[in-house]
Amino acid sequence: MKIVPLTAALMALVLAPAVLAQPASKTSTASPTAAAFLAQFATEGTDSVSWAQFEAFRKQRYADTDRNHDGHVDAQEYVDEYLQRFDVRLADARAGHLRQTDTRFKALDRDKNGAISRAEYDAAGERTWAGYETSQNATQETAAASSRDPLKMPTSHTANGMLELYDRNKDGAVDREEFDAVRAASFAATDTDGNGSLSLAEYTSEFEGRLDQQRQRVRADAERQARVRFASLDKDADGRMTFAEYQLSGKRMFDRADSNGDGVVDAHDPEPVAGAHSANGNR
Structure with missing residues (x-):
């Protein structure tokens, strides 16, 4: 900042x-x-x-x-000031993620008809699965970029992201059956009008929902951490820094x-x- x-x-x-x-x-x-x-x-x-x-x-x-x-400065003042600055970072990150969502939609829409068919969606899944082994060795550059993103949305380009997105039984691995099941459920949930394809509005709305849930989790963690920092800095523990x-x-x-x-x-x-x-x- x-x-x-x-x-x-x-x-x-x-x-x-x-x-x-x-x-x-x-x-x-x-x-x-x-x-x-x-x-x-x-x-x-x-x-x-x-x-x-x-x-x-x-x-x-x-x-x-x-x-x-x-x-x-009391604890609430300290927390409020920090969250005010953190909210700006979160808003910027959210806007950036939504711009990327528009880019991803256009990349998935191979025939450029303004919708992602199930075939196009599945083709993207095949590419993701094919890169799974490579993703288990995430580059330092990717890790550094993630650390700068306060929202830290999981991505299938990293091993940890694959686990967070697809490891529903929490056994520390993603098998093909699990991967396919999660993607099928995700497509069905995103296809809110049930016409067998995803519009930009549907695709964006689904991602916005996950973005906002992540924002709530990240912001709550940030508030807890700010209170811990205040307690650490308030050396005489009188509640007044x-x-x-x-x-x-x-x-x-x-x-x-x-x-x-x-x-x-x-x-x-x-x-x-x-x-x-x-x-x-x-x-």
Whole structure:
């Protein structure tokens, strides 16, 4: 998430000398950890974040989270602020999945008549089954893409996705009989008018239903995790997080990205050694 305009403006006014003092660097050459940090916290048109900039951003976010302006952040304020940001990510992910659904429909509709026949649907199933063995060795690129998707919808392109979609008896494997049975049931459930083919509206509606169920599950998990994080950060367990408590996780996050310790996260920071820092990327 980019720094909101209000925060960016505040930082530009207060910290302009610090920004100008930073040497130019290229985000594209930053280590994965530094690049992820910059993608989330660098302002538009910049490729570095100093500790002073990041601290100013954290102070502004803390103030925004403190909705009742009592000088402390309670658990509900903390959770509400996080979910507000997370909902934006979920909405973006949902829109992306629906665009992909339209693309998939067009790919399955081989004769381009605006409907997926049972034969076209079964042909796609044959291709999926033929790639099952390959899918058991999901590439790192696929895994990384999945980790960036907050909805994490299962896909038949990975072994875990195949299990989630088709392993209905939960024995850790998918056999052909099980695969065919699940696909037949899915086609019948999607074909709501019973005409033996799937329209774009039917195909999209079925997927939207699964998307929204997944969103509810993912959002509930995110809320539980946010409450766990609050309890961890609220060191004196008084239910009121001070800025000092809040900033402990921010310092760990910054220090991990600023692996060369020069007080600036940029392309000069090498990938940190595993286990050298404990970071909390959610805050």
